Amino acid sequence: MSINRFAWLLATMALGLTPALSAHDKVRQPPENEARLIRFPDAGGYQTLVADLHTHSVFSDGHVWPSIRVSEALRDGLDALAITEHLEWQPHRADLPHPDRNRAFEEAVAALPDGLELIVIAGSEITREEPAGHMNAVFLSDANALLKVDSDPGTDRIDYYRAANEWPPEEAVRAANEQGAFVFWNHPFWTATRPTGVSRMTDFHAALIEAGHLHGIEIANGATYSEHAHRLAMDHELALIGVSDIHDLVDWDYPPALGAHRPVTLVFAEERSAAGIRDALFAQRTVVWFKNLLVGREAVLKPLLQAALDVKDAAYRRIPDIRNPGQEIELAIVDLTLTNNSDADVRLRNRSPYTFTQHADEMTIPAHGSLRLTVRPGEKVPQINLDFEITNALVAPKTPLRMQHLVELEVGG
Ligand code: ZN
Numbered sequence: 397m398s399i400n401r402f403a404w405l406l407a408t409m410a411l412g413l414t415p416a417l418s419a420h421d422k423v424r425q426p427p428e429n430e431a432r433l434i435r436f437p438d439a440g441g442y443q444t445l446v447a448d449l450h451t452h453s454v455f456s457d458g459h460v461w462p463s464i465r466v467s468e469a470l471r472d473g474l475d476a477l478a479i480t481e482h483l484e485w486q487p488h489r490a491d492l493p494h495p496d497r498n499r500a501f502e503e504a505v506a507a508l509p510d511g512l513e514l515i516v517i518a519g520s521e522i523t524r525e526e527p528a529g530h531m532n533a534v535f536l537s538d539a540n541a542l543l544k545v546d547s548d549p550g551t552d553r554i555d556y557y558r559a560a561n562e563w564p565p566e567e568a569v570r571a572a573n574e575q576g577a578f579v580f581w582n583h584p585f586w587t588a589t590r591p592t593g594v595s596r597m598t599d600f601h602a603a604l605i606e607a608g609h610l611h612g613i614e615i616a617n618g619a620t621y622s623e624h625a626h627r628l629a630m631d632h633e634l635a636l637i638g639v640s641d642i643h644d645l646v647d648w649d650y651p652p653a654l655g656a657h658r659p660v661t662l663v664f665a666e667e668r669s670a671a672g673i674r675d676a677l678f679a680q681r682t683v684v685w686f687k688n689l690l691v692g693r694e695a696v697l698k699p700l701l702q703a704a705l706d707v708k709d710a711a712y713r714r715i716p717d718i719r720n721p722g723q724e725i726e727l728a729i730v731d732l733t734l735t736n737n738s739d740a741d742v743r744l745r746n747r748s749p750y751t752f753t754q755h756a757d758e759m760t761i762p763a764h765g766s767l768r769l770t771v772r773p774g775e776k777v778p779q780i781n782l783d784f785e786i787t788n789a790l791v792a793p794k795t796p797l798r799m800q801h802l803v804e805l806e807v808g809g
Contacts, residue, residue: 422463422506422509423463423464423466423470423507423508423509426470429471431652432471432473433473434472434474434657434660434685434739435739436685436700436704436738436739436740437700437703437704437737437738439664439696439700439702439703439704440696440699440700440703442665442681443665443666443667443668443672444700445663445665445668445673446472446474446475446660446661446662447474447475447476447477447478447515447662447663447673448469448472448474448477448478448640448642448658448661449519449637450478450480450519450532450637450639451477451478451479451639451640451641451642452480452521452642452643453479453500453503453504454488454492455481455488455492455499456481456483456485456487456488456500456521457485457488458642458644459643459644460644462503462504464645465477465479465504468645468647470512470514471646472646472658472660474514474660475514475663475668476516476517476670478516478517478518478519478532478534479501479516479518479519480519481497481500481520481521481539482520482523482530483539484523484560485523485553485557486553486557487553489552489553489556490551490553493551497520497540497543498518498539501519501539515670517534517535517670518534518536518537518539519534519535519577520532520536520539520542520543521582522542522565522568524565525589527599527600527601528565529581529582529589530581530582530586531565531569531579531580531610532579532580532582533569533575533577533578533579534577534578534580535577535578535670535674536572536577537576538575541575542568542571542572543563544567544568545563546562546563566600569604569610570609572609573609578635578674578678580610580614580634580637581612581613582614582617582641583614583641584596584613584614584624584628585617585622585625593622594624595625595627595628596624597632602632605632605633605634610634611634611635611677612629612634613625613628613632613635613636613637614639615636615638615684615691616638617638618640618641618642618649621686621687621689623793626691626792626793627792630792633680635677635678635682636661636680636683636684636691636692636693637661637682638660638684639659639661640658640659646658657685659684659685660685661682661683661684662683662684662685662692663676663677663682664682664683664699665681681695681696682696683696683697685739688740688743688788689789690788690789690790691789691790692791693791694791697790697791697797698791698797700738701786701797701799702799704736704738704740705734705735705742705799705801706734707732707735707782707803708732708733708735708766709732709733710730710731710805711730711732711805711806712727712728712729712730712807712808713727713729713730713731714726714727726776726807728774728776729770730770730771730780730805731768731770732768732769733766733767733768734766734767734769735761735766736761736765736766737764739764740789741761741763741788742786742789743786743788744759744761744785744786745757745758745784745785745786745787746759747784747785747798748781748784750771752771753770754769754770755769758787776805776807777805777807778804778805778807779802780802780803780805781803782803783800784798784800785797785798
């Protein structure tokens with residue numbers, strides 16, 4: 397070991413013992429891993445922010461400390477992370493009684509490395525039996541106001557859950573709304589409580605919607621996308637939400653080495669802030685990014701795909717004229733490149749009368765990649781109209797987004 401290296405080691409050890417550095421359990425800045433960052437372009441005049449609005453830690457039934465959630469969010473390139481512990485389901489209660497239900501959020505905020513701008517959102521999961529089921533309230537100022545346990549049930553988790561379930565869920569939702577929270581219905585397709593796995597409107601949720609107290613619904617949670625929940629969102633004017641609902645490690649459930657990503661909600665915000673995200677959620681400017689599926693209302697999904705896709709280098713093909721050496725002739729064949737500036741592999745189905753000779757009517761533009769197309773319009777025309785369904789971008793259940801793109805062409809000799 398050289399003297400210099402030894403001196404450096406001593407310096408490092410000294411720094412490690414400095415109380416100022418160890419006072420806060422800050423997560424380390426994660427290593428650069430461009431491939432795993434979730435990346436979509438800004439669209440429609442808004443900033444596209446990536447949010448996971450449903451996560452758990454040891455402060456309810458998760459298995460990690462909140463600082464790990466922060467670290468994972470930074471690794472995934474999230475803009476926003478909501479901490480949403482079950483208020484009533486407290487399986488670690490004997491070891492972690494934590495009477496202040498804001499602690500998980502506070503621990504997450506404290507773990508954020510200086511200078512890194514992850515927006516950490518305070519939330520809670522209101523947890524009842526059917527028909528209420530589970531609901532998340534995000535943008536809370538005090539989670540404790542959403543919980544009321546009259547009797548003292550001791551440390552048994554089941555006793556505690558039963559005691560906490562006594563307070564009517566509509567009261568907890570009302571308390572959340574009094575704080576200006578955005579409230580959404582969690583996994584209404586959860587088979588643990590709904591043996592059919594089919595999401596159906598209930599009188600309980602209909603009354604909340606009527607009162608203006610329920611604003612969104614999960615259509616994707618973990619490994620599941622529900623067309624029934626998607627239908628409920630469209631029929632009842634609820635914001636479309638997609639979440640991880642992570643309890644273990646993101647890397648276990650969505651291995652980055654396999655190109656997997658957690659389900660997230662893309663939020664189209666006027667500004668990169670908690671207030672910007674909250675406003676966008678209430679305005680229903682969201683797209684759910686689940687596996688290789690994008691789900692959103694056409695008003696936001698179309699601008700997102702328009703921002704992601706482009707046509708480049710469109711031109712009639714020129715080849716050497718074998719009868720007149722040194723000269724070229726222009727064929728009535730158009731070559732063009734479709735580019736894709738998003739994380740989705742964009743799947744296209746041709747709806748135009750044209751044929752693309754390297755492809756039949758189904759084709760894919762890879763994420764952050766391109767696709768070369770050849771079009772034979774039959775004659776040299778000044779423009780061609782590309783017309784596609786994007787089969788992995790849904791504007792309603794079973795309804796792909798349709799997009800047209802007019803390509804201007806220069807017609808030469
Ligand atoms: Zn949950």
